[in-house]
Amino acid sequence: MRFSKILVLLMMMAASVATSQEKNITLEEIWSGKFSQQHLQSLQSLNNGVEYVVLNHDPDSGNSSVDVYSYETGEKTRTLVDTKDLKGLKSFQAFSLSQDESKMLLATDPQPIYRRSSKAIFYIFDIKSKKLTKLSDKKVQEPTFSPDNSKLAYVFENNIYVYDVAGHSEKQITKDGKVNSIINGVTDWVYEEELGFVRAFQWNYKGDKIAFLRFDEAKVPEFSMDIFGGGLYPSELVFKYPKAGEANSEVSLHMYDVASEESTEINLGDDKDFYIPRIKWTNKDNVLSVQVLNRHQDQLDLIFVDAEDYTTKVILTEKDEAYVDVTDNLTFLEDNSFIWTSERDGYNHIYLYDENGKLKSQVTTGNWEVTNYYGYDNKSNRLFYQSTENGSVNRDVYSIKTNGKGKKRITEKTGINNADFSADFTYFINAFTSTDTPMQYTLHLAKNGKLVREIKNNEELLEVEKPYHFSPKELSTLVVNGNELNMWTIKPSDFDASKKYPLLMFQYSGPGSQSVSNSYFNTNDYWYQLLADKGYIIACVDGRGTGFKGAEFKKITQNELGKYELEDQIAAAKKLGELDYIDADRIGIWGWSFGGFMASNAILKGNNTFAMAIAVAPVTSWRFYDTIYTERFMTTPQENASGYDENSPINHVDKLKGDFLIVHGSGDDNVHLQNTMRMVEALIQANKQFDWAIYPDKNHGIYGGNTRLHLYTKMTNFIKEHL
Numbered sequence: 227m228r229f230s231k232i233l234v235l236l237m238m239m240a241a242s243v244a245t246s247q248e249k250n251i252t253l254e255e256i257w258s259g260k261f262s263q264q265h266l267q268s269l270q271s272l273n274n275g276v277e278y279v280v281l282n283h284d285p286d287s288g289n290s291s292v293d294v295y296s297y298e299t300g301e302k303t304r305t306l307v308d309t310k311d312l313k314g315l316k317s318f319q320a321f322s323l324s325q326d327e328s329k330m331l332l333a334t335d336p337q338p339i340y341r342r343s344s345k346a347i348f349y350i351f352d353i354k355s356k357k358l359t360k361l362s363d364k365k366v367q368e369p370t371f372s373p374d375n376s377k378l379a380y381v382f383e384n385n386i387y388v389y390d391v392a393g394h395s396e397k398q399i400t401k402d403g404k405v406n407s408i409i410n411g412v413t414d415w416v417y418e419e420e421l422g423f424v425r426a427f428q429w430n431y432k433g434d435k436i437a438f439l440r441f442d443e444a445k446v447p448e449f450s451m452d453i454f455g456g457g458l459y460p461s462e463l464v465f466k467y468p469k470a471g472e473a474n475s476e477v478s479l480h481m482y483d484v485a486s487e488e489s490t491e492i493n494l495g496d497d498k499d500f501y502i503p504r505i506k507w508t509n510k511d512n513v514l515s516v517q518v519l520n521r522h523q524d525q526l527d528l529i530f531v532d533a534e535d536y537t538t539k540v541i542l543t544e545k546d547e548a549y550v551d552v553t554d555n556l557t558f559l560e561d562n563s564f565i566w567t568s569e570r571d572g573y574n575h576i577y578l579y580d581e582n583g584k585l586k587s588q589v590t591t592g593n594w595e596v597t598n599y600y601g602y603d604n605k606s607n608r609l610f611y612q613s614t615e616n617g618s619v620n621r622d623v624y625s626i627k628t629n630g631k632g633k634k635r636i637t638e639k640t641g642i643n644n645a646d647f648s649a650d651f652t653y654f655i656n657a658f659t660s661t662d663t664p665m666q667y668t669l670h671l672a673k674n675g676k677l678v679r680e681i682k683n684n685e686e687l688l689e690v691e692k693p694y695h696f697s698p699k700e701l702s703t704l705v706v707n708g709n710e711l712n713m714w715t716i717k718p719s720d721f722d723a724s725k726k727y728p729l730l731m732f733q734y735s736g737p738g739s740q741s742v743s744n745s746y747f748n749t750n751d752y753w754y755q756l757l758a759d760k761g762y763i764i765a766c767v768d769g770r771g772t773g774f775k776g777a778e779f780k781k782i783t784q785n786e787l788g789k790y791e792l793e794d795q796i797a798a799a800k801k802l803g804e805l806d807y808i809d810a811d812r813i814g815i816w817g818w819s820f821g822g823f824m825a826s827n828a829i830l831k832g833n834n835t836f837a838m839a840i841a842v843a844p845v846t847s848w849r850f851y852d853t854i855y856t857e858r859f860m861t862t863p864q865e866n867a868s869g870y871d872e873n874s875p876i877n878h879v880d881k882l883k884g885d886f887l888i889v890h891g892s893g894d895d896n897v898h899l900q901n902t903m904r905m906v907e908a909l910i911q912a913n914k915q916f917d918w919a920i921y922p923d924k925n926h927g928i929y930g931g932n933t934r935l936h937l938y939t940k941m942t943n944f945i946k947e948h949l
Contacts, residue, residue, distance in 0.1 A: 249693045250759045253942065256752045257935040261691065263684050263746070266655065266667045273327055275650030277303060281321055290317040292330065297653045297669060298678060306330065307351050312358050315349060324371040328353055329391075331361075331369055331378075340415060340895065343367065343424045350378070350391065361389060362396070367412055368425040372433035377484075379411075379427060379436055386411040386427060386438060388484070399436070399482050399489065406448065406466055409441040414475050416468055417441075419896060420854035421503045421552060430507050430514070435533050436482040437505055437514050445473040451893060454922050465895070470849055470856040470870070471863040477502050479516060481533055492531055494518055494538065501854070503552040510562045510581070515541075519552065523858045526550040528566075528583070541583035544568060548781040549858045551738075555599040565589075565609065567599055569777040576609060578628050589630045595774050597621060598644070603651035606673065608632075610647060610654075616640060618774045619701060619712055619744045623656070625672070636675030639663075641744045647672060655681065661699045661714075664688065664746045695719050696755050701744060704767060706797045707790075709779070712742040713798075716754045716764045721807075727763045728812035728949045729802060730754075735791040736820035737859055738773035738780055741766050753938060757945065765802060769794025785866055787848060787859045788827055788873035795824065796832040803835075814838035814949040816941070819897060819926065820845065826875035826888070826905070833883040838948045840941055842889045843897050843926055846905040847874040850898060876905050879912045885948035886916040889937065891924030917944065 255261070269278040276298065282291050291308040295301065307330060309315050318332040329352055336346040345365040351358050361369060361378065366387075369380035378389040384403030389396045400410040411427040418424055427438035449467035452460045468474045479492040479502060494500075494516065503526075504517040512533035519526045528542040544550050546569065555576075557565040562581035567574060574596050576589040589609060590596055598612035600623075608625045615635075616622050623645045626633040637643040641660030648654065651672045658666045664684035670677055700715045718727070732750070734741050747755075754764040770790045771783035783790050795815065803810030815836050817825040822844025829839035848856050848870045849863055863870045871877050886909075890902040902918070909916050919940060921928050928937055 248695055251694055251696075251752060251756045253753070253756065253935055253938055256749060256756070257938065261687065261747070261749075261752050263664050263687055264682060265665060266657070266682055269646065269655065270323070271647070271649040273649050275648040275652045278648070279306065279323070283317065288317055290319075292321055297648060300669075300679065300681065306353055307332070311356070312351075314360075315358060318349070320346070324375045325373055326375065329371065329375050331371075335365070337365060339367075340418055342418050342422070343412065348380075359391075359394065368427075370425065370427070370429065372429050373431055374433050377433065379429065381411040381427075384409045384412075386436070386482075388436075397487070399487070400438075400440075406464065407443055409443065409475075411438045413439070414441045414443060414446075415465055415895075416474070416852050416854050417501075417503075420852060420858075421501070423504075426505075428505055428507055428514075430512060430533060432511070434484045435512065436484070437507070437531075437533070438480050438482065439502055439505070440478045440480055441475040442478075443475045446475055447472055449898065451895065451899070453893060463893075463895070467895075467898075468853040470851060470853055470860070472853065474499065474501075474521070474853055479505070479531070481514075481531075481536065490536055492516075492536055492538065494529065504554070504556070506556060506558075508562055508564075508581075509558040509560060513562075515556065515558075517552065517556075519550065521853075521857065522861060523549045523854075526552070528556075541581075542566065542579060544570070546570075546777075546781075548777075548784040553599075557599075557602050559602065560604060565599070565602060567596060572778060573776050576611060576626075587629050589626060589628060591630070593776070594618075595776070597774060600645055600647055600654075601651070602628075603672070606651070608651075610636075610645065610651065610672065612643070612645065614774050617744075618740075619742060623654070623675075634674070636670065636672065638675065653678065659745045661701060661744055661746065694755070696747075697721070697758050699747065699751065701742070704798055704801060706767070706769065706794050706801060709770060709794075711767050711769055711794065711798065713765060713767045714742050716751070716758050718758045718761055718763070721763075723807050725807060726809040727761060727807055728814070729763050729765060729799070729808050730757060730945060730949065731795065731799060731802075731813065731815045732764065732766045732821070733769070733795055733815070733817050733824055734819070734821040735769060735771060735795070735817070735824045737771055737783060737787070739820075740768060740773050742768045753942075756942070760946065762945070762949070763808065765798075767795065767798040769798070783859065785860055785869045786873060787856075787869070788823065791824060792827050792831060792873075795828055796835050799832070799835045812837055812949055814840075814945065816840035816842070817844075818842040822888075822897075823875065826886075827873070827878070829884050829886050830875055830878040830881040833881050836884055838885045838945070840887045840889070840944060842937075843891065843894060843928065844875070844888065844901060844905075845897055846876040846901040847871075849874070850901050850904070876901075876908050879905070879908045879914055882909065882912070882914040882916065885944075886914075887941070887944045888916065888918045889921070889928070889940075890919075891921045891926065891928045893923040894926045896926040 271278050289310045292306045294304045318334045320333040322331045332349040333346040336344045338344045345367045348361040367381040385400045387396050402408045443466040446466040446468050450464045454460045480489045482489045499521045501519040506515045514531040516529045526544040530539050555567045566577045578586045594614045596613050600610040621642045623637045644657040645654040666683045667681040669679050697719045703710045704713045815825050815828045822841035825839045825841040828836045
């Protein structure tokens with residue numbers, strides 16, 4: 227009897243231990259940040275190349291400081307500014323150094339405008355004298371020192387101003403700026419969103435000229451959104467948004483002469499319907515480089531402008547049957563020869579041209595992609611870049627001479643390696659991750675990749691995860707429609723190949739994107755672990771149109787956005803459904819943004835394959851989306867009506883058979899709620915039953931407070947009920 231009691235007790239203890247070790251993840255844990263990886267704060271290298279600066283905040287005092295650290299040791303060496311030593315400024319949220327690092331701009335009370343743009347109150351801090359000067363009582367945009375620090379240029383209410391630092395006086399150099407009409411010196415909505423920059427002015431090296439862009443939005447149609455807020459009446463946000471085929475801003479290039487206080491418009495040709503995606507001063511005195519892209523985005527001209535007589539010369543023309551990618555890779559060397567990247571041989575590679583645009587060498591070559599260009603070190607005559615030479619799901623960092631010789635791989639581990647170089651290319655900080663390794667940060671010598679020290683890892687996260695027995699993210703490939711596609715899979719931790727499991731597929735599928743890589747779990751992956759605990763298999767397949775496998779693979783979708791991508795998702799689902807352990811009658815799909823567009827198409831055009839779909843913030847008709855993005859891949863609706871309409875889910879609502887959930891934020895300035903509202907109306911008129919949810923005033927990311935927890939609870943319940 228005593229033995230039996232001991233045996234029962236031991237069995238209960240064992241069960242208790244097993245229970246404590248095999249925890250099931252919850253949505254509350256995921257969205258509380260419990261499984262967040264620690265990341266290295268964004269560093270800014272000093273000119274000396276051996277030190278970097280970091281913005282620190284003291285949570286107890288509320289003070290802010292910019293501190294200097296040694297790359298080699300990681301120890302703090304000194305402090306450039308600390309608000310505890312300043313009168314009239316308690317804290318600041320951002321900073322920037324002047325070119326010679328003698329002065330600093332401190333930003334306070336920032337106010338976001340769109341995705342990248344904001345305005346703030348700025349202070350000028352002189353590092354040597356410790357003097358603090360308020361730039362203006364107004365919230366301004368993009369203040370930038372002249373090269374000699376004697377002046378600042380900034381934008382206020384769509385006009386450019388020049389501020390004299392010594393005299394504490396400002397001069398307004400453009401006068402026609404007006405909201406929703408004329409913009410000087412910063413970009414309009416569509417440039418900011420799709421061409422990725424806000425500041426549209428540049429000082430020359432002498433500080434006596436300012437090149438700037440002017441946007442005339444007069445002909446651009448307005449879009450409006452109600453902001454419901456908490457008051458009795460909603461307010462209205464009205465902004466210029468050019469939808470595909472509609473009028474863009476008329477953009478022009480201007481040159482301001484500081485001495486004469488006069489501006490001159492630069493003639494860039496007779497065509498007025500074009501983009502200016504980049505301006506950059508060359509290393510030759512008073513020669514500005516301008517990139518001009520035609521509206522179809524299949525021809526880009528690199529033009530040099532003489533800032534003395536304002537003459538122009540086309541130096542290089544890049545053409546593509548589909549589209550030309552705009553990058554920030556243009557780098558001018560001491561003799562004004564320049565580095566350029568191009569897909570002209572079928573893969574993205576690095577090229578070197580002389581100052582007249584004559585090709586000197588193709589620096590990199592091979593059936594792989596250069597995925598990041600880090601810069602050029604003139605001391606060693608070496609370029610630094612990241613590539614897929616070790617497979618499209620991996621990234622490694624290399625250096626190479628400008629003649630294409632002496633290539634060195636300077637990272638060792640297989641996975642995703644991202645480098646951040648010091649200003650003089652003495653060091654680089656490597657951020658490494660793989661499917662079984664959360665982010666690790668290490669310091670290396672740039673000349674050979676030698677490890678200097680470990681900086682930060684996420685071993686604590688691995689300890690937090692241990693009791694949950696998470697399933698690995700398995701990387702593989704799947705042959706679909708004659709192409710070998712990258713795939714990851716997450717299975718239940720107690721997976722039994724003799725059983726049948728429902729399958730949920732995730733995808734994004736947008737042009738040039740990648741969802742399958744050799745990297746550790748992101749937040750959604752923890753949600754997939756929760757679903758796996760509930761008996762689902764989750765898979766993701768990167769089909770045609772995605773990136774890093776060559777231009778042909780990426781650009782096959784031209785003029786038919788959604789056609790080949792959908793064919794690959796349907797074919798992949800069918801192939802996976804043939805596996806003994808997949809229930810082919812219980813396959814679902816979900817996605818966000820472009821992925822929401824794809825999920826919507828999948829439940830309609832793939833109605834015999836997919837039983838369920840969730841579409842978050844989807845494009846439902848490409849006619850509703852902006853010019854630059856949509857026309858890059860589709861030309862205009864006037865030229866390609868069938869491409870737009872045949873591949874837009876709003877025109878296929880009659881095909882709905884499965885269970886469909888559509889979700890949108892009412893404050894989405896990117897993919898407008900219009901997409902979902904028009905889709906909902908079409909589904910209603912087709913007498914199709916579906917579920918939908920609108921999140922008030924939430925933008926494209928649908929977040930804030932408990933919003934994400936609520937959204938993922940809704941999606942989890944929908945999957946459990948319908949798959």
